[in-house]
Structure formats: structure tokens, C-alpha cells
Amino acid sequence: MTITDIARMADVSVATVSRVINKKDKGVGAGTRKRILEIVEAQGFQPSAVARGLATKKSKIIGLVVQDLLNPYYPRMVKGVEDEAGDRGYHVVLCDGNNSEPKELACLDFLKEHYVSGIIYNSFNIASEKVLDRFVLEGIPLVFIDAKAELPGSGCVYVDNEAAMHRMVGELLAMGHKRIGFMAGFDSHSTRGRFKGYLRALEDNQIPMDPHLLVEGASTIESGCQAMEELLERNPWRMSAVVCCNDLMAIGALQALERRGIRVPEEISVAGFDDIEMSSVVKPRLTTISQPNYEMGRASARMLIEAIESGDKKGMGNLVFDPEMVFRESVAPVHPPAMVGRRKFVG
Structure with a gap:
């Protein structure tokens, strides 16, 4: 019919x-x-909701664009968006940006053409002018999740990545680590914030930054393994610890160290970021920083839908969540014992 x-x-x-x-x-x-x-x-x-959207240029449908659906960080975030949207009578169209700016922009264009009422954007590349032209100037509500963007008429939901990494590196320094490697992922808001936190922690402790301890990769286990190998080749005297911008890279680092017969944490401590489920089952279990990604998903959907229904995009603003440090067996002081447990970031 x-x-x-x-x-x-x-x-x-x-x-x-x-x-x-x-x-x-x-x-x-x-x-x-x-x-x-x-x-x-x-x-x-x-x-049809789509047909109604075509007729009214409004719908009870929102779009969600994430960086990479293969990354196990995203399912809980997506679940949070879905649950909050469903509770409010909305449906979600999920798009995979595939870590590619052209793909992300194609996804955004698709959502715009199908008259979604608003978009939640987990941006890999915040292409400010292009996003501004496509959405903000046309009055389409936009919320960035796990990213901070200075775009008028948009909202942001994220954790303070700089503060979180600053705390992690500070903990390692307090354990006696001095030569701490840094493994960066894709260039993004979160990676840049985490690198700033790393540098600030070193500066606070009067430790000069050594470029030989810095390596870039992708947000995958394979890339983390390759990056760890590169760090080891560059540093014949090694380092006592490595911090990684995400858990997948940290798990790859664990694999590379195991292959070389280097014991973790006895010889090198390894820390990640995100607290994906795999981080608690690898051996040794991974010390990391836990993000409340489910709660962030719900909050971003709530912020977006309230803006859609009120028509007030200026009230969206920024919502910053506190991450939590999770100590497991992959990190230890230069001289034991290791710390195991959870520590809440405050301030």
C-alpha cells in the first residue's frame, strides 16, 4: 500500500x-x-519516514558517522546513540567513514540528501569549511562526538584527552620511568590532545622530549606491532615504558615485544587508551584509560535531539566527560610492585 x-x-x-x-x-x-x-x-x-522527510524536509531520523566500524571502541558508543534515540522516538542511520575524509564527506552528503534531522559526527578529519558549508550554514544541527570543533551552531561531546594522557605519563614518571615512548595514531583531535598531554607531562618533570621516542601509525594491532618494532630499532638502549594513543596499537606493541622475548612489564611497561574489551583479556592485561563511550553516545544523541526539537542550536555547547585510569599488569614501577585497580580522574 x-x-x-x-x-x-x-x-x-x-x-x-x-x-x-x-x-x-x-x-x-x-x-x-x-x-x-x-x-x-x-x-x-x-x-515512509524517508518519504515524509522528502515532503517536509524533517524526519525522526538522525545520522551517525563514525571513523571505523572495525574498531572495537565504537560499538558501545553506537549502542548509546541508538538507545537514547530510540527512547525519544528517533531512528539512527549509521555510516562508516573508513578513516577517509572523502568517504566521510560522502556520508555527510548522503545524510543531508535524505533529510535527516541532525547528525552526530565522530570526525577523523574535521574539514571545517566543508562541514560548515554542508550543514551549519543550512541550519542542520550537528554534534561532534569524541572531538572538539570550533564550528558555530554545533555541539561537542568528548573527554579531555590532554589531561588524561598527562595523568597517565605522570603516573609512569612517578614510578621511576624516564624514557617513555609515545605511539601516535591517525592525526585527529584525540591524537593531538593526547600528544599534548605527553609533552606537558615531560615538561612538568623537566625531561626533554626525545624525537627518537616518537612514532606514528594507524589505529590497528598490526600498525602497533610495526610501530613498536620501529621504536626498538631506533632505541638500542630501549625505553622503560611506552604509551599508545589507543588500545589496538598497545596490543600490537605487546605482540612485538613478546616476539622479541622482551618481558612486559619487567623490562618495558605498556599503556593504552580506550579500555576496549580486549584490553582486559590480553596477557599481560593492559593498563589503559577508560572512556565512558556508551554514556558519551547517549549524551550526544540527547544533545542533538533537544536541539532539533527546541530549534535552539546555540544552547548545545560542549560536554566534557572524565576518563578513568585502569591499572593492570602491563605497567609496573621501574622497581616493583605493580599497581592494579582503577583511579578516577578528578579536575
Whole structure:
């Protein structure tokens, strides 16, 4: 059953049926309106959300663009968005940016063309001018999740990456580590913030930054393994600890160290970021920083839907979550014992 079938049965135009269904029936006679609604009810007709969006340029659908669906960090975030949207009567269209700016922009264009009411954007590349042109200037509500963007009319939900990495490196320094490697992922808001935290912790402790201790890679286990090998080749005297921008790279580092017969944490401590499920089952279990990604997902959907329904995008602002440090067996003082447990970041 389509809207065309309803129009034929009611002996009216498709446009008239659309106006009645979308409650924009000013000028439609009461008898005609009653006849159309009776047919709709009798036939059990459910208007297509996409079709309604095309007609009204509004919908109860929001878009969600994430960097990489293969990354195990994202399922809980996506679940949070889905749960909050569902509780509020909205549906979610999920798009995979595949760590590619052109793919991300193609996803954003697709969502715009299908008249989603707003978008949650986990940006790999915050292409400010392009995003501004596509959405903000057209009044489409936009919330960045796990990223901070200085775009007018947008909101942001994220953790303080700089403060979190500053705390992690500070803990390692307090354990006696001096030569601490840094393994960066893709260039992104979160990576840049974590690198700043690393540098600030070194500066606070009067330790000069050694470029030989810095390595870049992708957010994958394989890349982490390769990056660890590169660090070891560059540093024949090694380092006592390595901090990684995400858990996948840290797990790759553990694999590389195991292959070389280097014991963790007895010879090198390894720390990650994200607290994905794998981090608690690898051997040794990974010390990391836990992000409340489910809660961030719910908060981003809540912020977006409230802006959609109120029409007030200026009130979105920034919402910053506190991460939590999780101590496990992959990190130890230069001289034991190791710390195991959870520590909440405050301030």
C-alpha cells in the first residue's frame, strides 16, 4: 500500500493525501480529511519516514558517522546513540567513514540528501569549511562526538584527552620511568590532545622530549606491532615504558615485544587508551584509560535531539566527560610492585 493507492481510493490527489498525513491540511475540507484518514486506518497504512522527510524536509531520523566500524571502541558508543534515540522516538542511520575524509564527506552528503534531522559526527578529519558549508550554514544541527570543533551552531561531546594522557605519563614518571615512548595514531583531535598531554607531562618533570621516542601509525594491532618494532630499532638502549594513543596499537606493541622475548612489564611497561574489551583479556592485561563511550553516545544523541526539537542550536555547547585510569599488569614501577585497580580522574 502506497500513498498513491490511498489517493486513488479517496479520489483525491497524492498532494492532498500527503498534506493530511503530515498534518499540514489547511484548506482541505473536513469531509475529505475524514475520508482519507478512515482509508489510512482501514488499510493500516504507515507513511515512509524517508518519504515524509522528502515532503517536509524533517524526519525522526538522525545520522551517525563514525571513523571505523572495525574498531572495537565504537560499538558501545553506537549502542548509546541508538538507545537514547530510540527512547525519544528517533531512528539512527549509521555510516562508516573508513578513516577517509572523502568517504566521510560522502556520508555527510548522503545524510543531508535524505533529510535527516541532525547528525552526530565522530570526525577523523574535521574539514571545517566543508562541514560548515554542508550543514551549519543550512541550519542542520550537528554534534561532534569524541572531538572538539570550533564550528558555530554545533555541539561537542568528548573527554579531555590532554589531561588524561598527562595523568597517565605522570603516573609512569612517578614510578621511576624516564624514557617513555609515545605511539601516535591517525592525526585527529584525540591524537593531538593526547600528544599534548605527553609533552606537558615531560615538561612538568623537566625531561626533554626525545624525537627518537616518537612514532606514528594507524589505529590497528598490526600498525602497533610495526610501530613498536620501529621504536626498538631506533632505541638500542630501549625505553622503560611506552604509551599508545589507543588500545589496538598497545596490543600490537605487546605482540612485538613478546616476539622479541622482551618481558612486559619487567623490562618495558605498556599503556593504552580506550579500555576496549580486549584490553582486559590480553596477557599481560593492559593498563589503559577508560572512556565512558556508551554514556558519551547517549549524551550526544540527547544533545542533538533537544536541539532539533527546541530549534535552539546555540544552547548545545560542549560536554566534557572524565576518563578513568585502569591499572593492570602491563605497567609496573621501574622497581616493583605493580599497581592494579582503577583511579578516577578528578579536575
